Amino acid sequence: AQSVTQLDSQVPVFEEAPVELRCNYSSSVSVYLFWYVQYPNQGLQLLLKYLSGSTLVESINGFEAEFNKSQTSFHLRKPSVHISDTAEYFCAVTQDTGRRALTFGSGTRLQVQP
């Protein structure tokens, strides 16, 4: 079994400030890790993923996440946020064997204020 914990349900931040959204996971086997973003009344869009290799992964819009195996974490960061980054962010994991359904965290609402 696997689980994902996002401790922060809401993160308010001012525009151009840095932000970190925390994600911790638990699994008895190797996992792949993902961050998805969801805008109101829309589906999920893949932000970035860790499959293997470099533990630091980046997205095209300035977000990055670092896989830390010892701390079982995959925190999402951005050095300077924009109003348009306001959305719900979900951390997710899937095992590297068997079926590939995702297990999601409870989500973090990022609220960027002017």
Added chain:
Amino acid sequence: GAVVSQHPSWVICKSGTSVKIECRSLDFQATTMFWYRQFPKQSLMLMATSNEGSKATYEQGVEKDKFLINHASLTLSTLTVTSAHPEDSSFYICSAPTGALGAQHFGDGTRLSIL
């Protein structure tokens, strides 16, 4: 890139009605699709795994007779909410693995409101 289309995006209907939601993979074949349910301000919960040409696999606690899943082709899976009641009101989202390891593409979701 790979796209998953979900239809309809919004449904409002009376209690007792059955509602069908379609999930299509537009430029790739999907032998497996996943159906999730999302309550307001909550995470996505996997309801079932849809398997092309065979029976769906339901998660514990999901009523098979309430949520009928059909995966008749390599590009289409349908979820039918039978005799829907207000407690079935939710946001339903489908997804399909694209072949890239561990990755899935999601539909835009269906907002179901039962009056």
